[in-house]
Amino acid sequence: MKTSSVRLQYLFDKYYNKTATPQECDELFAIIDDGKCDEELSRYIRQAWEEIKPGEPLFNVDKSNAILKNILGSADTDNSLKPGRTLILWGKIAAAAVMLLFVGFCVQYYLRQQQPVQTVAKAVKHPAHDALPGGNKAILTLANGKTIILDNAQNGTLAKQGATVVKKTADGQLLYNAAAMADNSPTPSINTIVTPRGGQYQVILPDGTKVWLNAASSLRFPIFFTGKTREVDITGEAYFEVAKNAAMPFKVKTNRAEIEVLGTHFNIMAYDDETTMKTTLLEGAVNIKSGNFSARLKPGQQAQITANGQSKVVDDVDVDDETAWKNGIFQFRDAGIDMILRQASRWYDVDVIYKGTIPHREFNGRIARSVKASELLNMLEYTGVKLKIEGKNIIVL
Structure with a gap:
């Protein structure tokens, strides 16, 4: 439902005078982000600009700084922007950026109406490297050793392995269609799909289980399931939506643990360069085993297993943070710069080089994974971390 003009004017005035409550700010930002009231918002801002006397400076230095702090939404009580504070990004700032576009329009409108100006074209600065x-992107290896580069392959049937047909769908998924097999069927052949750095892929297994593979990951699986269990192996990170089959539990093996499920949704992050393997449950139930550690997870719980064998279960995790990658989002909550840059390294296929010590900063924020690396780095630089891209390297200064 479209917001009434009276309500919008009220929210705008409250925000402009810095008397809006956090709830009112959120409501205004949501309206801006929705875009349905752009014309009215533009009119309100234009009216504010037209009240300025010709020749009068728009804002003094103190006012400009105050507006900047207000837009950035400082978490400090005195609204000061302190180096190293936790960064609250995207969401409110993304919406505020829309408001800035309106302001920019009104500035130009005001100047054109009030006095003739001579414009000089300025070159837009772009990073020298990005x-x-x-x-x-992924590579499929069949049982006979043949490899298929999936990002180059045509849609349709890619291979036939016995009674199993392997297809690439129009929306870029890898689909396995297998005929029903008896329990005494021969041992099935094994296929492997590997995503490189800068790659991701979705696979639909012979039983209908859906698997999303993140960058620098692999999935090893049979071309059909037979026997008492369905077993696959992964490295890296994968999200599973397991097809229900109470008579044949589904097992996922990593280098640190084994996860057993019947039918459920969960995410496994098991990169070798991460100190902690994380298994996060969204719905259903899973049993996880690692050495002497075992646990049964409930939705919203996460099992954490470190490289040195320490294990624990964490309650009430934000599952959106753990699965944002599957939905095309970088999403960080109290994340260190090193962890963020490891994600960037895998997604942008770059190496990270630290010129000094690793900065001890924590970040909160989100940004689309579809942006270039420079946009992610620009977001991080708001906290004072200096970064640059040179060739295939991200350099932390």
Whole structure:
């Protein structure tokens, strides 16, 4: 439902006078982000600008700084922007950026109406080096050793392995269609799909289980399931939506643990360069085993297993943070710069070089994985971390 003009004017005035409550700010930002009231918002801002006397400076230095702090939404009580504070990004700032576009329009409108000006074209500055985001890229290795580069393969049937047909769908998924097999069927052949750095892919297994693979990951699986269990192996990170089959539990093996499920949704992050393997449950139930550690997870819980064997279960995790990558989002909550840059390294296919010590900063925020690396780095630089891209390297200064 479209917001009434009276309500919008009220929210705008409250925000402009810095008397809006946090709830009112959130409501205004949501309206801006929705875009349905752009014309009215533009009119309100234009009216404010037209009240300024010709020749009068728009804002003094103190006012400009105050507006900047207000837009950035400082978490400090005195609204000061302190180096190293936790960064609250995207969401409110993304919406505020839309408001800034309106302000920019009104500035130009005001200047053109009040006095003739001579414009000089200025070159837009772009990074000398940048890195493009990843995409749907993977290599499939069949049982006979043949490899298929999936991002180059045509849609349709890719291979036939016995009674199993392997297809690439129009929306870029890898689909396995297998005929029903008896329990005494021969041992099935094994296929492996590997995503490189800068890659991701979705696979539909012979039983209908859906698997999303993140960058620099692999999935090893049979071309059909037979026997008492369905077993696959992964490295890196994968999200599973397991097809229900109470008579044949589904097992996922990593280098640190084994996860057993019947039918459920969960995410496994098990990169070798991460100190902690994380298994996060969204719905259903899973049993996880690692050495002497075992646990049964409930939705919203996460099992954490470190490289040195320490294990624990964490309650009430934000599952959106753990699965944002599957939905095309970088999402950080109290994340260190090193962890963020490891994600960037895998997604943008770059190496990270630290010129000094690793900055001890924590970040909160989100940004689309479809942006170039420079946009992610610009977001991080708001906290004072200095970064640059040179060739295939992200350099932390």
